[in-house]
Amino acid sequence: MEALLNEWLWQEEYWLPPGARWKDIEMKQSEGHIPLPRDLIYTLPLAFAFIALRYVFERLIAVPLSKYLGVKDRIRIRAPSIPKLEAFYKQNSRQPSQSEGVSLGKQCGLSQRKIQTWFRHRRNQDRPSNTKKFCEASWRFVFYLIAFTAGLGSLINTPWFWDHRECWRGYPKQSVADAHYWYYILELSFYLSLLLCVSVDVKRKDFKEQVVHHIATIFLIGFSYCTNFVRVGTFVMLVHDSSDFLLESAKMFHYAEWTRTCDSLFVVFALVFLVTRLVVFPCRVVHSTLVVSLEYFQPFFGYFFFNALLFVLQALHIFWAYLILRMVYKFVFLGKVERDERSDEESEVDYNEEEDEPEEEGDECNWEHRKGTINSKLASLANNCVLNNLTNQRNINSRMPKAR
Incomplete structure (x- = not known):
């Protein structure tokens, strides 16, 4: 297996600039640690460890914190159990067309309005609660904050943090510190x-x-480690972490309905995002990898692939910047942030909340039973009103002689 990987995957022309060989970048233990592809094997078990840690964090810390901050979940009307509609909902579509609704109505003996209401309640039933969204945002906030703080502390004293030419001086034989590893x-x-x-x-x-961003980021981190683009790679991760924890904190306060705090954090996030993703990232990172690096080595496959991934991230940055600027426009001219244009709204096609429609809660028998109950209560209430009026009239008549 190792020979096969060396022959097909770890070919030197893919990962190293022309003229460089694997043996040329070997280092003694006293000289430092050189990035090796096999180091990335540890990331898969660590990913499952992160999932387990997230599960514990959300239940022991995030849920109590959400209650403390006043996060409230909307009470949603549960759709009645109708097996045929449930099967169609799970197997075919969450929002049937008009012809499909007519067919389902004939099968279940329900009107079109009741079919539409059932599917609306069923969709709303699956929509995530504010507590779930708060837990997800708080988990990301904690990681991004810790990652940004630790990354800044490990990079601020490095020469390439201030001079981007230091990212390539001596490449590819550059040792990696344990903190950066x-x-x-x-x-x-x-x-x-x-x-x-x-x-x-x-x-x-x-x-x-988001999926494209995660995949591009994984390829970017993994490939940059294998090609020893670690110096510029650590700076890329720091740039992304600098604004991500601000976004997640704004979401947390949004779910808790702390409007002023959320709006203030969003303004700070928007400023940091626009500066880091539209100014620092292209002018410092992309320019360094695309132009400055050619002063130290000739282009090779790793150079083109790494820059292609950076351009994918930059395209996503422009897309999200457009959504953020829309929110800034709403904040400046409308006075408040109504929705998170970047990624806070669910991808559900039905944005309307549940409406109070009592005649559409269940089947015909249940409605007839409820209607009879309501009518009997109304009749009892009317009788009580009539009796009270008669009693009051009798009391008035008995008091009139004394008044005279």
Whole structure:
């Protein structure tokens, strides 16, 4: 297996610039640690460890914190149990067409309005609660905050943090410090855990863009580690973490309905995001990898592939910046942030909340029974009103002679 990988995957022309060989970048233990592809094997078990840690964190810390901050879940009307509609909902579509609704109505003996109401209640029943969204945002907030703090502490004293030419001086024979090694491994493990949990997390309206972002980030981190683009890679991760924890904190206060705090954090997040993703990232990172790096080595496969991944991330940055600027417009001219245009809205097609429609809660028999109950209560109430009026009239007549 090792010989096969060396022959097909770990060919030197893929991972190293022209003229460089694997033996040329070998280092003694006293000289430092050189990035090796086999180091990335540890990221998969660490990803499952992150999933387990997230499960414990959400139940022991995030849920009590949500109650403390006043996060409230909307009480949703549960759709009555109708097996044929339930089977269609799970196997065919969550929102049937008009012809499908007519067919289902004939099968179940229900009107079109009741069919539509059942599917609306069933969709709303599956929509995530505010507590679930708060737990997800709080987990990401904690990781991004810790990652940004640790990454900034490990990079602020490095020469390439201030001079981007230092990222390539001496390449590819550059040793990796233990702090940067663990920064890489933990970041890659975390994004792997996000990708593994994408099917159970809250699906937002930029769901596809988020999946593309996770995949591009995983390839970017893994490939940059194998090609020893670690110096520029750590800076890329730091740039992303600098605004992500602000976004997640704004979401947390949004679910808790702390409007002023949420709006303030959003403004700070928007400023940091626009500066780091539209100014620092293209002018510092992309320019360094695309232009400055050519002063130290000739282009090779790793150079083109790494820059292609950076351009994918930059395209996503522009897309999200457009959504954020829309929110800034609403905040400035409307006075408040109504929705998270970036990724806070679910990808559900039916945004309307449940409406009070009593005649559409169940089948015909249940409605007839409830209607009879309501009519009997109304009749009893009317009789009581008549009796009270007669009693009051009798009392008035008995008091009139005394008044005279």
